[in-house]
Amino acid sequence: MTPELQERIEQIASRYPSRRSALLPALHLVQRESNGYVDGAQLAAVAELIGVPVSEAFGVQSYYTMFERRPVGKFHLQVDTNIPAMLAGAEEIVAQLERSLDIRVGETTPDGLFTLSTVECLASCGTCPVIQVNDGYYESMTPQRTDALIASLRRGVLPDLPVQANFGSVCNVLLKRRGTPNATSLAVYRQTGGYRALPIALAKKPAEIVAEVKASNIRGRGGAGFPAGVKWSFLAKNTGKPTYLICNADEGEPGTFKDRQIMEYDPHLLIEGMTIAGYAIGANLGFIYIRGEFAWIAAILEKAIAEARQAGMLGRDILGRGFDYDLVVHVGAGAYVCGEETALIESLEGKRGNPRLKPPFPAVVGLYGCPTIVNNVETLASVPFIVEHGAAAFMHIGTANNFGPKIFGISGHVRRPGTYEYPLGTPLATLLDAAGGVDGRLKAVIVGGLSVPILTAAEAEGLIMDYDSCLKSGTMLGSGGIMVMNESTSIPRVALRAIRFYAHESCGQCTPCRQGSHTVATLLDKVVAGRGTLADLDLVVRLCRTIKGTTLCPTGEAFATPIEAMVTKFRDEFAALVR
Amino acid sequence: MQLTVDGRKIDAVAGQTVLEAARAAGIYIPALCYHPKTGKAGRCRACVVEIEGMRGLKEACAQEVRDGMVVHTDTDRVQQTRRLVVDLLLAEGHHNCISCQANGTCELQEMAYRIGVERPAFLIETEPAPLDVSSEGIVREADKCIQCGRCVLACQNHVVNEVLAFGYRGSHAAVVCDDDRPMGESSCVLCGECVQVCPVGALVLKQPREAKVRPSETVATKVTCPFCGVGCQIDLHTKDNRYVFAMAHEGQWLKQPNRGSLCVKGRFGLDFIDAPDRLRTPLVRKDGELVEASWDEALDLVAAGLKQAKDKYGPDSVGFFTSAKVTNEENYALGRLARAVIGTNNIDHCARL
Amino acid sequence: MAGLATTLGSGAMTNSLEEVLEAKVILVIGSNTTWNHPVFGSLLKQAVKLRGAKLIVCDPRRIDLVDFADIWLQQRNGSDVALLMGLQHIILREGWEAAQYIKERTEGYDEYLKALEFYTPAKVAELTGVAPDDLLAAAKLFATSGVGALYYCMGITQHSHGVDNVKACVNLQLITGNLGVAGGGVNPLRGQNNVQGACDMGGLPNVFTGYQPVTNPAAVEKFSKYWRAPLSDKVGLTLTQMVPAAGDSIRALYILGENPLVSDPNLHHVEECLAKLDFLVVQDIFLTETAKLADVVLPGVSFAEKLGTISNTERRVQLTQPAIKPTGSVRQDYEIIADVAARFGHEFPRTPEALFQEIRDLTPAYAGLTYERIREVGIQWPCPAVDHPGTRFLHSGKFARGLALLSPLAYRPPAEVPDGDFDLVLSTGRILEHFHTGSMTRRSRLLDVLVEAGHVELHPDDATRYGVADGDRVAVSTRRGRIETTALVTDRVAPGSIFVPFHFAEAAANVLTNDVLDPVAKIPEYKVCAASLERVGSGR
Incomplete structure (x- = not known):
């Protein structure tokens, strides 16, 4: 490893309270600097620099799908084939790429130019099919656009292929600036009403903000719908340890592409929300854990954070109110389970994204063993509105x-x-x-x-x-x-694609999820291929019913519930496929 | 404090888990990933129980007892889950008790037996994984691994040799050595802790496996390790009065100096006791050569040799090297021989060396 | 031992092994813990990894523990007194010392302080090679992190100034108030499973069991009465004194389970000496290098065939049980001794438990121990009564000698330092896979496969300088002898230093070592001598 690279890793490490957190960023960095993969020798060097055993570093590297251990092509084409993409014709795009590159999925062209992979949901569901090329997305891909992309890449040029994304808002709270040009800049954010809530918040006591958010009854937008204000009030007090705020920006649930709208087009809304939330819960450091595939969105956030820091909205003594607070953008590396808050914390600590046993809950023992609040992007982005306009105004909606x-x-x-x-x-x-x-x-x-x-x-x-x-x-x-x-959709094929996703994403920790998802996938594969029996279908249903509630984290339920529903509600369609 | 398990009142102490309290009372709760040395893990899901007042299934290994707690281990839900766990684990690998080194000591076998699994509910075809026989002392059989994680936690946090870790994920997750290389080419120092905690036959000692002696056939005796001064307590396993292998003694492990662990020497270095060149009879020097002799002849010579020096040059012309390798009783006896019988304080041992 | 006994009043490890988990900061000096005491090494690593203890490692070699250390001080071989006193100089200069503790529990402070003046950071840096900044950082970490434990091994004692080294360790723990507290202590890690017991049982020329001096008339009377025999009140000779006296004032030797022909320094000389004896008897389980010289060889039994007690490094007396019935015409070692005694008209007890009863009768620290009490879990002495729980750490509230003694120490270089023809520093020790003279481990099939022969660790820079490649055959020579072995090129050793493990009789490190002794403890200087090296051929 070059001294320059070492220095950059040291710099990254200095952002975190614990050095080990730098493991994922360091692996990203070294991979980017070494033709897209990190071999055993480089891994050992990174492990030594960070101070983790090689075995654990390998455990981390091999856990996350974005880390490559073997050479890949100059352009790594990764096609999202999850359900929204499947519904939009991603399979045809894959077939087209296989034809035009003359390789199969998982292979690299002999000239070393292209590697073709299929990947799970890239959170681009409204603009599918999507191909990730190295660190960027090519969305709304048609056969014509795919040809144009390949032609350009063959010339060594990452082309600019504009995307027309659809959006609309009747509330003008979260997507208020979605169509405003240059809304990522601090100036435009301010001109359009941004950073009005922050001074209001800092003039109040933290407890008052917590009370206001509690009063708004806002329910967590990540999926579980647990009231955010109540979650904040669970925070362990007087522990003598720092408190941390983490924004869950790991948007990985297939079909979900909402958080990126905020981060990509209105980053200051999230920053303002996180600053207020951090103030309310007594944190001096917040993290945005963003999924690894959103590398360019992470860059947008970094830029906005730098701008906010420059303007005194972050850093020491914010707005002269004596509140110190800063944000770190932490980039994941491809793991659905990291959307679960304790897995996310593990990942942020530089480990495999394995969910923890609960209790203790993060509000008591979270990041680095300290009290921690994890909130979704959309939840935190709603906070400025609640603070500026009051809980009553928020409750006026919905x-x-x-x-x-x-x-x-x-x-x-x-x-x-x-x-x-x-x-x-x-x-x-x-x-x-x-x-x-x-x-x-x-x-x-x-x-x-x-x-x-x-x-x-x-x-x-x-x-x-x-x-x-x-x-x-x-x-x-x-x-x-x-x-x-x-009507054109085959539910058995959707079910198979769904369980393959969960089997791919299971962290592998607990028996029912690891082996249950794999078993169900194997059985459905047989069914869809016409080799299954009715007994296989019954076994799928029985497994799903037993698995629910037995797993370490909600992922077991996350696959058992939808698969059971698909197989029982569309049983005739499945039964028609069996031998 | 007291809690009720399946209608039976049992005593427990604060800080105990439901699993510990139940086991202490002789109630069987299977637990494949929990081990006293590595603690709760929540991975296997075999130990889940229902606790009144709590929603869903709870890990008995992770729940601390509370006074008046009412626990059920015999509900349909719990039984179904246990059955599911066994079925899935059996489907996951190639578990063949007939040829397995762990037959009779395997905790998965015990669990399946206890809950009456006579044949697996379903089988998933998988490619057999190759055996890892690269290590001189340990054989790894990935197909028998149930991913309980005991070996990983033990290697990382108990002996802190940091060789084993989980690699990959989902159904591909596997225990790896360093960056997934054969154990014999890894940084493994052969402490054998992973074998010590493995609940199944995925990690076994090579020598007894080759000698075709299973742990279920041996007799264990607690001895003190003959090497360094830590004083590790070893269960020496023998069969037919012959040494077979060594395991750390785990009884009251927190109070033992080695806390249930051994090093490569204590684990693998004890077969010297059966070395072919062990002295089996006294030797005396005749015509410059050492030749076999009777005890009486040898002992008479010793007495004569010591007496001659003592008589001719005085007691201080005799010296004794006692040993840091023998028992206190033997050291004491030799000290008494030197001091009370010969009359000299010329006695020392190799503490300085 | 001598260093501890003089300053504290007791020569044993002060604290328990498990207490390392309670330490906030740990200093390891002259102990390659993970190789020589691997299971305790694991516990120590646990303390660092899981309990957040800070670790300072002082060692000329980059031992494996360095990977876990917050600070590694790579002092020159034999400069430990300077290093330790240097740390103390800084601690007192900065006011990080435990002033109240020093006042209440120690004596000799003024004289000690005067001696300490010499050890300025600049001076210490010159003597040890450790930079003043690193000294400062280590002193600060050790003195300001909370309770601190110190562990050492033969890297401290096997020097011509070994006793001074130990005293320097004691000084450090006294001025930081780390003695007589849980999680602290001065802790020598014993290298053999019953060194502690051999000492406790009076396997030393100056004391009866329980360290009752042979020069104390009351003790002599007590033992004389119990044994019904007249006893000498003259301190005997140490092992390292007896060997050179062989054939001279020593005419007959009775060696039980030791192998001086591999373990002692300057082996050529040892062999010459033993050959001069009128009579040599060796009691062992193998025909060791030493036994081959004997007039009579008596076959005892291995540890696996014995019942009896063994005292570990933390004073824990544990019961070991026979797992195997002896085969062949061998006898229990205590029986053999009793058989010899019988030929002199003395009747010795004929069971281990009866012998243990005598030990209890004569040894207050063991009086409360019974086989029944220690069958499952051992008990740490002192244990004066059957209802006494044993003693986890020594010197609580009061030192065995009353007040502890702070020692004013003068720096002395090793007896032999590199010069001219012998320009390398040679150090010896053990490796993980083998033990002591190898009489046990080299007969283990697996250990013999793992490491089948000896080697010399050599720094890459020196390898280049001598034109040696990894795996080459090399000859290592000192003023006392020459061995041929294999080069292991590694940056574990510092440039200019080499390390030879001493387990291998065919290339015995102790052919090379210096038999100069510490004047008090009579321990040879195994850890430093001057050596030269030359390539003899390729390894293949």
Whole structure:
């Protein structure tokens, strides 16, 4: 390793209270500097520099999908083939790439120019199919655009292929600046009403902010819907240890692409929200744990943070109110499970993203063993509104017990897939209309990200999109990622793709999730390939029912619930495939 | 304090887990990833129970007892989960008790037996993984690994040799040595702690495996290690009065100087006791050569040799080297021989060397 | 031992092994812990990794523990007094000392302080090669982190000024108030499973069991009465004195389970001496290098065939049980001794437990121990009564000698330093896979496979200088002898230093070592002598 690289790793390490946290960033850095992969010798050098055993460093490196241990092509083409992408024709794009590059998935062209891989959901569901090329995304890929991309790459040029993403807002809270040019800059953010909540917050006592957020009844937007203010009040007090705030920006739930709208187009909204939240809970350091594939969004955040620091909105003595606070952007490396808060904390500590046994909960023993609050991007981005306009104004939006605005990501078979900010309690029909209506006849819809039970068209009739209504209708609001499927969709193929995703993403810690997901995937594979039996289908259902509630973290439920729903609700379609 | 397990009142002490309290009371709760030395892990899910007032299934290895707690281990839910765990683990690898070194001491076998799994509910075809026989002392069989993580935690946090870790993830997750190389080419120092804690036959000692002696056939006797001064307590396993292998004594491990661990010498270096060149009979020098002799002849010569020097040159012409290798009783006896019988204080041993 | 006994009143490890988990800061000097005491090394690493203890390693070699250390001080071989006193100089200069403790529990402070003046950081840097900044950092970490434990081994004692080294360790622990507290202490790690017991049992020329001096008339009377025999009140000779006196004032030697022909310094000389004896009897389980010289060889039994007690490094008396019934015409070692005694008309007890009863009768520290009490878990002496729980750490509240003694120490270089023809510093010791003279471990199939022959550790710079490649055959010579072995080129040793493990009789390190002794403890200077090296051929 060059001294220059060592110096840069040292610099990264200095940002963290614990040196080990620098392991993921260091591996990213070395990989970027060494033709896209880190071999055993380099790994040992990184391990020694950071001060972790080689065995653990390898455990980390081999856990995250973005870390390569063997050479890859100059351009690493990674095609998202998860369900929204599948519904948008990603499989054809993969076939096209295999043809035009004359390699199979997992291979590298003999000239070393291209490696082709398929990957899990890239959170680009509204602009699928998507191909990640090295650190950037190419979205809304058609066969023509794919040809153009390859042609340009063959010339060694990463082309500029503009994307037209759809969005809309009736609340103007979270997507207020989505269409405003240059909204990532501090100046535009301010001109459009930004950084008004921060001085209001800093003039109050932290407890007052907590009370206001509690009063707003805002429910966590990550998926579980737990009231954020209540979570804050669980924080262990007088521990003699620092308190940390972590923003969960690991957006990985298939069908979900809402958080990136905020981070990519309105980063200061998140920064302001995190600064207020940090002040409220008594933190002096906050982290944004962003999924590794969002490297360029991390750069946008870094830039905005630097600008905010420059302007005295971050750093020492913010706005002269004696509050010290800073933010660190921590980039993940490809692991769905890191969206679970304790796995995220482990990952931020430089470890494998294995969820922890709970209790203790992070509010008591979190990052580095200190009290920690983990909130979703959308939740934290809602905080400035609550502080500036008050809890009452927030509760004016939405319905009882389900207050506030929500970004819905709509993908699949609709005419204008995209992100739409509507009040909680909006009918599904309204949202589908906003997205241009269903393309064809509705067969089924998954309304809360992949982990919630699928609804048949009949069940989706009259569905109201809020936490309580969805639950009443036999599903969950989850992340608000809505995947629409028309009559052309094969549910068994969706189910197989779904379980393959979970089997790929299972951290492998606990038996029912590790082996259960693998077993269900094997059984469904047999069924879809026409080699299955009805007994296999029964076994799938029985396994799913038993696995629920037995796993270490919610991932077991996350696959058992939707797979069980698909197989039972569309049993005839599965049964038609068996021997 | 007291808690109720399956309708039975049992005593427990604060700080104990439900698992510890139940086991102390003789109630069987299977636990494949928990080990006293490595603590709770929450991985295997075999020990889940239902606790009144708590939602869902709870890990008995992680729940601290509370007075008046009511625990159920015999509900359908718990039984189904245990069965699921065994079925999945059996499907995951190639578990063949007939040929397994751990037959009779395997905790998965015990669990399956106890809950009455006569045949696995389903089988998933997998490619057999190769054996890792590269280490001189340990054989690794990945197909028998149940991913409990005991060996990893023990290697990382108990003996802190930091060789074993989990690599990869999901169903590909595997215990690896360093950067996933054969154990014999890794930084392993052969302390054998991983074998000590492995609940199944995934990590076994090579020598007894080759000698076809299973741990279930041996008799263990607690001895003190003959090497350094730590005084490790070893369970010396013998069969038919012959040494077979060594394990750290784990009884009351927290109170033992070695806390249930050994090093390469204590684990693998004891076969010298059976070395072919062990002296089996006294030797005396005749015509310049050492030749076999009877005890009486040898002892008479010793007495004569010492007496001659003592008589001719005085007691201080005789010296004794006692040993840091023999017992206190023997050291005492030799000291008494030197001082009371010969009459000299010329006695010392190799503490200085 | 002598150093500890003089300053504190007791020669044993002061604290328990497990207390390392309670230490906030740990200083390891002259102990390659993970090789020589691997299981305790693990516990020490646990303390650092899981309990957050700070670790300072002082060693001329980059031993494995350095990977876990916050600070590594690479002092020159034999400069330990300067290093330790240098740290103390800084601690007192900065006011980090435990002033109240020094006042209440020690004596000799003024004289000590005067001696300390010499050890300025600049002077110490010159003597040890450790930079003043590193000294300052280590002194600060050690003195200001909370309770500190000090561990040492033969790297401290096997010097011509070994006793001074020990005293320097004691000084450090006294001025920081780390003696007589849990998690602290001056802790020599014993290298053999029953060194502590051999000492406790009076396997020393100056004391009966329990360190009752042979020069104390009351003790002599007590033992004389119990044994019904007249006893000498004259201090005997040490092992390192007896060997050179062989054939001279020593005419007959009875060697039980020792192998001086590999373990003693300057082996050629040892062999010459032993050959001069009128009569040599060796009692062992193997025909060792030493036994081959004997007039009579008596076959005893191995540890696995014995019942009895063994006292570990932390004074824990543990019961060991026979796992195997002896085969062949061998006898229990205590029986053999009793058989010899019987030929002089003395009746010795004929069971281990009966012998242990005599030990208890004669030794107050062992009086409370019974086989039954220690069957499962050993007990640490002093244990004066059957209802006494044993003693976890010594010197609580009061030192065995009353007040502890702070020692004014003068720096003395090693007896032999590199010069002219012999321009390398040779140090000897053990490796992980083998033990002492190798009589046990080299007969282990697996250990013999792991490391089948000896070697010399040589720094890459020196390898280049001597034109030696890794694996080459080399000859190592000193003023006392020459061995041929294999070069192991590694930066574990400092440039200018070489290290030879001493387990291998065919290339015995102790052919080379200097038999100069510490004037008090009579321990040879195994850790430093001057050597030269030359390539003899390729390894293949």
